[in-house]
Amino acid sequence: NAGVTQTPKFQVLKTGQSMTLQCAQDMNHEYMSWYRQDPGMGLRLIHYSVGAGITDQGEVPNGYNVSRSTTEDFPLRLLSAAPSQTSVYFCASSPRQGSEAFFGQGTRLTVV
Amino acid sequence: ILNVEQSPQSLHVQEGDSTNFTCSFPSSNFYALHWYRWETAKSPEALFVMTLNGDEKKKGRISATLNTKEGYSYLYIKGSQPEDSATYLCAFREGSQGNLIFGKGTKLSVKP
Numbered sequence: 287n288a289g290v291t292q293t294p295k296f297q298v299l300k301t302g303q304s305m306t307l308q309c310a311q312d313m314n315h316e317y318m319s320w321y322r323q324d325p326g327m328g329l330r331l332i333h334y335s336v337g338a339g340i341t342d343q344g345e346v347p348n349g350y351n352v353s354r355s356t357t358e359d360f361p362l363r364l365l366s367a368a369p370s371q372t373s374v375y376f377c378a379s380s381p382r383q384g385s386e387a388f389f390g391q392g393t394r395l396t397v398v
Numbered sequence: 399i400l401n402v403e404q405s406p407q408s409l410h411v412q413e414g415d416s417t418n419f420t421c422s423f424p425s426s427n428f429y430a431l432h433w434y435r436w437e438t439a440k441s442p443e444a445l446f447v448m449t450l451n452g453d454e455k456k457k458g459r460i461s462a463t464l465n466t467k468e469g470y471s472y473l474y475i476k477g478s479q480p481e482d483s484a485t486y487l488c489a490f491r492e493g494s495q496g497n498l499i500f501g502k503g504t505k506l507s508v509k510p
Contacts, residue, residue: 328501328502330500331498376442383496384497386444386447
């Protein structure tokens, strides 16, 4: 019963490098989303998807790309990492937009 | 940007104490209010999803109430235990197509 699986758990990048955070869910949920968690801030929505082939921007989308080619997978791409992207990233899935969210274990990303 | 406020920011109680905290949200175009528990080094897990004014939900020693007209929800923990130590997040959903907007959380520490 895997639920939402995020990889990697930890990552250190140099400024300017690119990388992809992986997220997969096995619950056949329509809705998937990416959040970042910063000290003193709530979870902030980066991008979301209401179904395969459909993505949209959240509150803080700049510097990130997403795609949703399958129901199961929703990768988050950092095109050119910046120190401001140092954060903890959470992927979540829900049966529908706005319904109960199931979170992955998080990825702690440090950009130096 | 919608504002979801949680208070207090942190709370320290003794084992056996009962406690409560508040989530305030916009009272217009309400659709749902979620509560999540977030233990250190884990991912947030849903406690309650509340949709109707006057809703009361209960899970063991934890309960929640909802007032959509005045825009607040209370989370109560009766007889706190050390294992209740966690950050409690609320999330507001505006409208049927809305994403979840999270508060910054209340961090609860229960001392044995």
